[in-house]
Amino acid sequence: xxxxxxxxxxxxxxxxxxxxxxxxxxxxxxxxxxxxxxxxxxxxxxxxxxxxxxxxxxxxxxxxxxxxxxxxxxxxxxxxxxxxxxxxxxxxxxxxxxxxxxxxxxxxxxxxxxxxxxxxxxxxxxxxxxxxxxxxxxxxxxxxxxxxxxxxxxxxxxxxxxxxxxxxxxxxxxxxxxxxxxxxxxxxxxxxxxxxxxxxxxxxxxxxxxxxxxxxxxxxxxxxxxxxxxxxxxxxxxxxxxxxxxxxxxxxx
Amino acid sequence: xxxxxxxxxxxxxxxxxxxxxxxxxxxxxxxxxxxxxxxxxxxxxxxxxxxxxxxxxxxxxxxxxxxxxxxxxxxxxxxxxxxxxxxxxxxxxxxxxxxxxxxxxxxxxxxxxxxxxxxxxxxxxxxxxxxxxxxxxxxxxxxxxxxxxxxxxxxxxxxxxxxxxxxxxxxxxxxxxxxxxxxxxxxxxxxxxxxxxxxxxxxxxxxxxxxxxxxxxxxxxxxxxxxxxxxxx
Numbered sequence: 182x183x184x185x186x187x188x189x190x191x192x193x194x195x196x197x198x199x200x201x202x203x204x205x206x207x208x209x210x211x212x213x214x215x216x217x218x219x220x221x222x223x224x225x226x227x228x229x230x231x232x233x234x235x236x237x238x239x240x241x242x243x244x245x246x247x248x249x250x251x252x253x254x255x256x257x258x259x260x261x262x263x264x265x266x267x268x269x270x271x272x273x274x275x276x277x278x279x280x281x282x283x284x285x286x287x288x289x290x291x292x293x294x295x296x297x298x299x300x301x302x303x304x305x306x307x308x309x310x311x312x313x314x315x316x317x318x319x320x321x322x323x324x325x326x327x328x329x330x331x332x333x334x335x336x337x338x339x340x341x342x343x344x345x346x347x348x349x350x351x352x353x354x355x356x357x358x359x360x361x362x363x364x365x366x367x368x369x370x371x372x373x374x375x376x377x378x379x380x381x382x383x384x385x386x387x388x389x390x391x392x393x394x395x396x397x398x399x400x401x402x403x404x405x406x407x408x409x410x411x412x413x414x415x416x417x418x419x420x421x422x423x424x425x426x427x428x429x430x431x432x433x434x
Numbered sequence: 435x436x437x438x439x440x441x442x443x444x445x446x447x448x449x450x451x452x453x454x455x456x457x458x459x460x461x462x463x464x465x466x467x468x469x470x471x472x473x474x475x476x477x478x479x480x481x482x483x484x485x486x487x488x489x490x491x492x493x494x495x496x497x498x499x500x501x502x503x504x505x506x507x508x509x510x511x512x513x514x515x516x517x518x519x520x521x522x523x524x525x526x527x528x529x530x531x532x533x534x535x536x537x538x539x540x541x542x543x544x545x546x547x548x549x550x551x552x553x554x555x556x557x558x559x560x561x562x563x564x565x566x567x568x569x570x571x572x573x574x575x576x577x578x579x580x581x582x583x584x585x586x587x588x589x590x591x592x593x594x595x596x597x598x599x600x601x602x603x604x605x606x607x608x609x610x611x612x613x614x615x616x617x618x619x620x621x622x623x624x625x626x627x628x629x630x631x632x633x634x635x636x637x638x639x640x641x642x643x644x645x646x647x648x649x650x651x652x653x654x655x656x657x658x659x660x661x662x663x664x665x666x667x
Contacts, residue, residue, distance in 0.1 A: 182588070182589065182629060183584065183586050183587070183588045183610075183630055184586060184587045184588065184607070185586075186586045186587070221654060224654050224655060226586065226587050226609075227586075227609075251477065251478070251481070252481050254478075254481075255478075255481075255482060255485065255651070255652065255653070255654045255657060255658070256609070256652055256653070256654055257609055257611075257649070257652045274475040274477070275475060275476070275477050276475075276477045277475055277477030277478035277480075277481055278475070278477075279475070279478070279611075279649075279652060300511075301510070301511070302510060302511055302512070304583050304585060304611045305510070348583075377581070378581075379581060379585065402581065403586070
């Protein structure tokens with residue numbers, strides 16, 4: 182049987198791994214190459230690595246660090262951050278990246294999604310939707326580390342991106358990021374029931390029970406965990422860890 | 435060195451030369467020629483081969499294929515696109531020659547599907563090295579919840595004995611991303627099976643030609659074992 186995918190979502194900033202709370206206050210949690218090596222040993226299903234400053238600080242893609250990370254990565258890896266052209270993508274795929282996540286670029290240049298999925302297949306193109314609750318309710322998509330409001334509703338954005346050729350949606354709740362308070366199940370359900378491509382739920386995981394609910398109640402195809410993979414617990418020290426296979430299987434059973 | 439001396443004689447007379455031959459042959463058997471035809475991310479394949487102690491060279495040259503000791507054919511994207519690229523680079527005949535000459539030829543994902551005669555995904559003929567055709571997943575209404583592509587980790591079990599499958603007989607898990615799967619004309623060519631809605635063929639093998647639908651280069655422990663097995667052939 183096809184297993185439900187559970188993956189660490191790692192944030193990179195200036196070549197280091199960090200973790201944020203509600204997209205703010207990045208805390209250093211380690212070296213990306215070392216972390217990937219540990220996740221390899223733990224036989225994780227898949228890995229998401231997002232460079233959170235590549236777009237906001239106009240730094241571009243840190244190919245040097247990525248090359249080191251990918252050469253240690255014997256599981257599928259999805260990279261996001263600062264990807265603006267098909268040429269960038271080609272270089273990333275040649276490096277050994279399986280999937281590329283588009284954030285700001287998906288909104289600024291929707292044609293990029295069309296071109297990319299035609300050339301590389303839509304299974305390789307993920308669109309990340311960082312969503313935040315507005316003052317009047319409703320969730321709009323933000324870019325640039327949550328600072329820029331696209332004013333596009335999360336469900337509408339997911340539909341648009343699927344139509345353009347996104348093969349997967351990484352749905353990230355800014356309000357829940359780093360809070361250990363559980364997923365926004367209602368939001369996940371709204372998106373998963375509107376589109377046909379798989380949704381990876383992200384933002385808020387505090388326990389395997391939360392992870393289970395994202396799938397059983399939210400309808401997510403896969404779940405990403407951030408803090409849970411890099412901290413011992415809420416308000417505790419750094420520890421690169423991952424739920425045991427047995428416990429994962431029990432959670433998804 | 436005396437130019438009139440034959441190469442063989444010179445090697446035979448030189449201890450270093452003799453050791454050189456031994457090393458060279460050892461090295462060349464380990465050397466895997468990875469077909470680089472612009473349809474697939476060969477980076478992870480090269481990484482994995484090196485990780486398990488093999489040597490790999492990426493090439494898109496017909497000559498390299500003709501002298502290859504082992505060939506790996508990766509591939510992502512669409513069937514016709516891949517066949518067009520192989521044709522443009524004049525690699526179709528060299529690949530068929532490798533198969534005919536007994537060179538171990540190993541296709542991964544789309545690279546496996548290309549071993550078939552045809553695919554529902556395209557109109558062009560495949561390499562036709564293992565009789566069969568490639569079909570799209572098709573589920574009954576009760577299974578409509580199953581998404582296509584079949585993406586993620588799934589169980590693989592061996593349905594035939596072969597050195598490539600050694601240590602992977604049962605309970606192995608591999609990473610898959612695909613919408614189409616192989617159907618062999620002869621069940622004896624089926625090497626691995628996997629369940630997604632129904633049992634489908636996730637590995638094929640006939641003589642020196644073989645292929646897997648999943649991505650061993652991204653399937654950590656299990657993938658390493660499979661690559662080691664291929665290097666050991």
